[in-house]
Each structure stands twice: as structure tokens, then as C-alpha cells.
Amino acid sequence: MSTVPVGDQGIPVEVMLRQAGLRRRRGELVALQLQAQQRNWERIFDTIVRVDGPLAKDIAEITGLGGSTVTGVLQRMEEKNLITREPVASDGSKRVGRSARVRVVAGRHYLAGVEIRRDGLTGLIVDLRGEPVGEPRELALAPVRGPMDVDLLVDGVRDLVDELTLSLRALRDDAQAPLLGLGVELGGHIDGRSGEVVCSPDLQWGEHWAIPRVPLRRLLRAATRLHTVVDNDANALGTAQRWFGAARNEDSFLMVLVTRDGVGACEFRDGQPHRGATGKAGELGHVVAVPGGEPCRCGNRGCVEAVATMSAIVKAADAKDLAEARTRAADRDAGARKAFVDAGTALGRGLASMITCIDPAKIIFTGDAVTASESDAQRLVLYSDDYHEAMLRAVDEYTVFSGPPPGSFLLIQDREHWNGPRGAATMVIRDVIAGAVDVGATAER
Numbered sequence: 001m002s003t004v005p006v007g008d009q010g011i012p013v014e015v016m017l018r019q020a021g022l023r024r025r026r027g028e029l030v031a032l033q034l035q036a037q038q039r040n041w042e043r044i045f046d047t048i049v050r051v052d053g054p055l056a057k058d059i060a061e062i063t064g065l066g067g068s069t070v071t072g073v074l075q076r077m078e079e080k081n082l083i084t085r086e087p088v089a090s091d092g093s094k095r096v097g098r099s100a101r102v103r104v105v106a107g108r109h110y111l112a113g114v115e116i117r118r119d120g121l122t123g124l125i126v127d128l129r130g131e132p133v134g135e136p137r138e139l140a141l142a143p144v145r146g147p148m149d150v151d152l153l154v155d156g157v158r159d160l161v162d163e164l165t166l167s168l169r170a171l172r173d174d175a176q177a178p179l180l181g182l183g184v185e186l187g188g189h190i191d192g193r194s195g196e197v198v199c200s201p202d203l204q205w206g207e208h209w210a211i212p213r214v215p216l217r218r219l220l221r222a223a224t225r226l227h228t229v230v231d232n233d234a235n236a237l238g239t240a241q242r243w244f245g246a247a248r249n250e251d252s253f254l255m256v257l258v259t260r261d262g263v264g265a266c267e268f269r270d271g272q273p274h275r276g277a278t279g280k281a282g283e284l285g286h287v288v289a290v291p292g293g294e295p296c297r298c299g300n301r302g303c304v305e306a307v308a309t310m311s312a313i314v315k316a317a318d319a320k321d322l323a324e325a326r327t328r329a330a331d332r333d334a335g336a337r338k339a340f341v342d343a344g345t346a347l348g349r350g351l352a353s354m355i356t357c358i359d360p361a362k363i364i365f366t367g368d369a370v371t372a373s374e375s376d377a378q379r380l381v382l383y384s385d386d387y388h389e390a391m392l393r394a395v396d397e398y399t400v401f402s403g404p405p406p407g408s409f410l411l412i413q414d415r416e417h418w419n420g421p422r423g424a425a426t427m428v429i430r431d432v433i434a435g436a437v438d439v440g441a442t443a444e445r
């Protein structure tokens with residue numbers, strides 16, 4: 001009598017298990033190969049966008065990929081109309097070879113980017129190089145008390161995207177001029193993989209307000225019929241800086257967003273935003289700087305954004321608004337100056353912890369808090385001279401071994417909020433490159 005357990009098809013169970021194991025391993029291998037392939041495409045495309053007309057050999061040198069890999073990917077990208085290759089040869093021959101400048105196709109594919117804030121939306125169309133096409137557009141949202149209405153917000157984004165589409169068609173004099181996709185960014189804990197908003201203190205979405213996990217990507221996809229990406233604002237802003245801004249040549253940097261009441265951050269590793277397991281990596285705003293301090297919008301106390309932003313400064317200075325606090329501090333009012341110094345010190349402490357942990361080459365600041373210095377209108381500071389200097393002092397004091405090297409702090413003013421939507425749209429370009437958007441079958445609108 002046989003003692004070998006046999007499965008339904010008469011195959012010994014042990015053999016079936018071995019076969020299943022092989023299949024799984026083969027599946028894992030295919031998935032890993034696909035991932036590596038996507039990463040190569042991204043690195044190559046990223047290089048083409050950042051370097052003006054590189055040759056194939058420049059791309060190979062910058063990315064460290066083999067010449068044949070680069071040539072193969074370039075060929076596929078050209079077939080998909082993502083890039084063009086312009087022969088450099090002076091004899092005008094059309095021979096496409098090693099001496100062709102590679103450029104991203106500009107006037108064919110378009111993407112929309114939208115920044116979501118409690119008070120309104122800013123939208124922008126960009127081309128495949130991330131270059132703005134036309135002007136950004138604003139849509140004000142009616143003030144609400146308490147949590148933002150989900151349907152109202154989705155309708156607002158849809159209306160803005162419709163407006164952007166019409167403006168694109170008028171600008172290109174092309175009734176088709178289709179959008180490949182929509183990128184949306186907002187502050188808070190966003191699960192970029194599922195496109196769900198886990199927690200947004202600005203919109204008051206999250207468990208704390210009994211609105212857990214808003215499936216924003218799914219809702220916007222249904223409303224706009226566009227491939228949609230939803231991500232954190234600091235991730236989008238960092239992506240904009242990495243593609244078109246101060247971080248063009250930086251693989252490792254820290255993007256810090258300081259707004260009127262929020263602080264966000266995103267670490268870029270190897271040129272990519274690091275999101276963490278669930279999308280909340282880099283939540284500098286909710287690192288505790290003053291245990292038991294002021295209540296934070298997240299429900300905790302003493303978080304960086306609760307003690308280092310406008311409301312904390314105004315309250316501590318006993319002023320009616322930030323402008324009054326700044327004027328009084330400039331007039332050497334001791335209470336007002338202390339309010340700025342304490343707040344700046346709190347941000348510096350939080351930042352020092354992050355700098356110690358990730359050791360970035362550059363720290364780039366943006367957001368409403370970036371303003372001209374009182375003593376030198378050409379110089380940018382966060383909130384005020386007192387605040388900024390206190391922040392720098394605390395970073396120096398609390399970063400282990402030594403503070404960041406001189407010149408590693410950069411401030412960017414983005415009063416019109418261009419960079420947010422631009423970065424958000426760029427996130428969709430990443431999906432186009434990764435093959436998640438079929439460039440041949442753009443959704444008809």
C-alpha cells in the first residue's frame with residue numbers, strides 16, 4: 001500500500017508543492033525583473049529630462065547602465081513617441097546612432113497637476129518634460145467649518161481639470177489635445193500606493209475626525225476618467241525641485257515644506273521620494289519637539305508644526321497676526337522676539353533629528369513661511385530673521401558630530417504655488433514611464 005499522499009490529479013503532494021514553489025519563485029523573479037526594468041526606464045527618462053539633449057553614451061555614463069541597455073530602452077521609448085533622437089551629424093544625415101541628441105517629445109502628451117488646500121485648488125498643465133503649458137488656474141473652495149466635504153472637493157478638482165482641458169485645447173488649437181493623467185497633491189499621510197488619504201489635518205480627514213481613509217484616487221478617477229496619482233505635498237514639491245529646480249543635480253536631499261500651520265518633509269534617495277511602508281515617512285511636522293506642548297492638529301501635543309508655525313508664534317507673541325508679531329519683533333519687543341526664537345528652535349530640533357538620521361546633501365525649504373529677511377530684502381528666511389537664525393543654531397547644536405555643510409540650506413519662494421501642481425503632474429509622468437499609462441490609448445474626454 002502506497003504511503004505517499006496523492007493530490008486530486010494523482011500527482012504526489014510533495015511534487016505538487018515543489019512545482020508550486022518553483023512557480024512562485026519564477027513569479028517572484030519575473031516581478032523583480034520587471035521592477036528593475038521600470039527602474040532603468042525611470043533613470044534613463046529622468047536623465048533625459050534633467051540634461052539638455054544628452055547622447056546615449058552620456059545617459060549610460062550618468063545612469064551607470066550598460067550601453068546596450070540604454071540603446072534598447074531608447075528604441076522602445078521612441079516607438080512609444082516619448083522621446084525623439086536628433087542626429088548631431090553636420091552632414092544632415094538622418095542616421096540615428098550614437099551621435100544623436102535625445103530629447104523628450106514636447107507637444108504631444110499632456111498631464112494635469114492639482115494642489116489641494118483647504119481654501120482652494122491650484123491646477124496646471126505640463127508637457128512630458130514637466131514644462132508648464134499655459135498659466136496655472138485657481139479654484140476657490142467655499143470656507144467650511146470642520147471636515148472638508150469629500151464630494152465637494154472631488155467636484156472642485158473635476159471642474160478645475162475640465163477648465164484646464166478646455167484651456168489646453170484652445171491653446172493648442174486642437175479639439176483632441178488629450179490629457180494622459182492627473183496628479184494631485186495635498187498635505188498629510190497619503191498612501192501613495194492605494195491613493196487613499198489616511199490623515200489630512202488641513203482637510204480634517206482621518207480617524208481623528210471619524211473620516212478614515214478617503215479613497216481619493218478612486219473617486220477622482222471616476223470623476224475625471226483620467227489615470228490619477230495622489231501623493232503627499234512635500235513629495236510633489238521635492239519631485240518638482242528634482243526635475244526642474246534646485247535639486248536637479250542632487251540624488252540625496254531633504255525637501256521641507258513650511259506653511260502657515262503645517263510642516264512637511266520628504267527625503268529623496270537616489271533621486272526618488274522615500275515614502276516608507278505606509279506613506280508617512282518624513283512627517284517632520286509631527287515629530288514631538290516640546291513634550292506636552294501645544295495641542296497639534298493631529299491630536300498629539302507639542303509636534304513641530306504645533307509649536308513652530310504661525311499660530312504658535314502669534315499666540316506666544318500675544319499678537320493679532322503674524323505681521324504684527326514681525327513688526328513688534330523688528331521693534332525689539334522682547335516677548336515677540338522670544339516667540340520667533342522659541343518656534344525657530346523647535347523646528348531646528350526636529351530638523352536636526354532628521355538630518356542626523358538621513359544625512360542629506362541639501363535641505364530645500366519652500367512654503368508660505370519663506371519670506372524676505374527684515375535686514376536684507378535680497379535674502380530669504382523662514383518667518384523672520386530671529387526665527388531663521390534660531391532654527392539654524394538649533395540644527396547646528398543638535399545634529400550629531402557636525403551640522404550640515406555651508407551652502408546646503410536653500411530657500412525657494414513659491415507664492416503662486418506653481419511647484420506643487422507641477423510636481424504632482426510629474427508623478428504621473430513617472431507612471432507613464434513605468435508603463436502604467438497606455439500612451440496609445442489616452443482616455444477620451
Ligand SMILES: [Zn+2]
Pocket residue numbers: 285286287296297298299300301303304306
Ligand atoms: Zn502632530
